[in-house]
Amino acid sequence: MHFDYSPKVQDLQARLQAFMDAHIYPNEARFMDEVAANRARGNPWRPTELVERLKPLARAAGLWNLFLPNSPRAPEGLSNLEYAPLCEIMGRVSFAPEVFNCSAPDTGNMETLERYASEALKDRWLAPLLRGEIRSAFLMTEPEVASSDATNIQCRIEREGDELRINGRKWWSSGAGDPRCAVFILMGKTDPQAPRHAQQSMVVVPADAPGVHIERALTVFGYDDAPHGHMELRLENVRVPASHILLGAGRGFEIAQGRLGPGRIHHCMRSIGAAERALELMCQRLTRRVAFGKPLAAQSVWHERIAESRCLIEQARLLTLKAAYMMDTVGNKVAKAEIAMIKVVAPNVACQVLDWAIQAHGGAGVSQDFVLAQSYANQRTLRLADGPDEVHRMAIAKLELARHQVQATTELEPPVTRGC
Template structure:
């Protein structure tokens, strides 16, 4: 395995780092101040002027839609291995990926539409998403069932003539609170009597379809993530044309496998970026502060934590690059163990490094004066999003047992909450 970055990727890295230095880091406080101002006016769900100003600059810099594999609609697309170091850089600031049109759930939804939608649906929804003109949401998780097992999904998608009628309640529907959100991809049951993994389907639903109600935003450790947000959504007798079903009835798990693999690795790449930023802030803070007559950085306990942080980050990065390499060369199905492993390793690693960085900042670490508390909330949430740690560990263990069994069995990647 050769993880050396190509000249093309190195050039993109340099441009992206320069863009972050010029436009992202200096505007971190402005981003949250703008949201606070909108909230004070009575509506936190207004798109920020800042991000809309920066999008054309990112596009002009050739830093646009980098997540999407090369295709006629994305000639600038990269492989997973090529995208990995770029996604890591974007992950250093939680809101930065949107500036480059590389944020969830739009990335996963765009890949899903590119792979599985008809040309008519691509023209209607994928094209404006690729241009950054609209946003989208992915509706999978439900409040009334254990969504770590997606076969529990109760949302019904029933065929009635030339339409499908959808009834259900979803939550953690990332992006559904954004006024720019124009389209949902919804997972539900089309045939409860079919085999366990052939009951579910995915369907494209216009966000303004009659019968859709966004009930409330869900907060994460006190953060509502406005203007993006994670919403609870009710669908009551929502009707969409029959040709909006993706691939056909009973193909939902197949689509989920294709969607969640890349989504998981994108999350893990961003987790590494968040951890790198936390380590950088920790080292700077420790050298700036004096306690008990000497710089805090001189205390041996912090030598241990800094060294351990560097080891953890490098280990997670190498495992992520291996998973990306395997996805590119042998496919997501063969790389399922590596994808599951990084989904456990990366968020746990980031949580630990950010936790130490918070400790190094003292009381400031848990305040909004520094980006650490918000980063921790995001990373702790990732231990649940796209599948909880326990489900991924279970899959890893089954794969390992199968390797040493006289009667090996096929083990599927877990299909759980996706964002």
């Protein structure tokens, strides 16, 4: 495995970093001020003028739709391995991915539509998503059941002639409150009598369909995550054409595995960026502050934490690059162990480094004056999003046990005897 960045990727890295230096980092405070002003006016979900102004600049710079590989509709798309270092840079600032049309859940939804939707659905929904004209949400998790086991999902999708009727509740539907959110991809139950993993299907639902009700916005450690946000929705006799079902009835789990693999690795790439920035801020703070007669950076306890942070980040990055390489070369199914491992490792690494960075900043670390507190809230949430740590660890353990069981069986086979 060779993880050297190609000249093409190195050029994109330099251009992306220059864009971040010129347009993203200097505008972090302005972004937060604009969100606060919208919140004060009673509409925190209103898109910021700042991000909308930066999008055409990003597109003109050739930094647009970099996440989507092998799509004729997005020729600028990169492989997972090529995209990894770029996604990491975007992950350093919370609103940056949207500027480049590379933010969740749109990226996962666009990949799902590209892989599994009809051409008619692609024309209707994928094309404007790729142009950045609309946004989307993914409706999977439900409040009444343990959604870490997706077979528990109760939202019903019932066929009635040429239509599908949908009833149920969903929550943690990120971005569903955005006025630009025009389409949902929803997972629900089409056949309760089918085998366990053939009961669910995925359906494309227009966000303005009659019967779609946004019940409330959910906070994360008190943050409303505006203007993106996370919504709880009620779907009451929502009707869509039967042609809006993706791939076919009962194939929801198959689609979920195809969708969540890239989505998970993108989250992990951004987590590494968040961890890198936290380490950078930690070192800056420690060199500028004095306690007990010498700079904090001279205290040995911080030497340990800085060194450990660097070790953790490098390990997480290498594991992420390995997973990306395998996804590109042997496919998501073969790379499932690596995807599960990075989904556990990367957010935990980011949380640990952020925790130390917060400690280095003292009271300022948990205030709104630095990005650390909100970044920690985001990274802690990722230990639940797209499957909690426990589910991924269970999957890793099962794969490991199966591998050793095969080895043990082979070792116990009796020797072949041959006649004299």
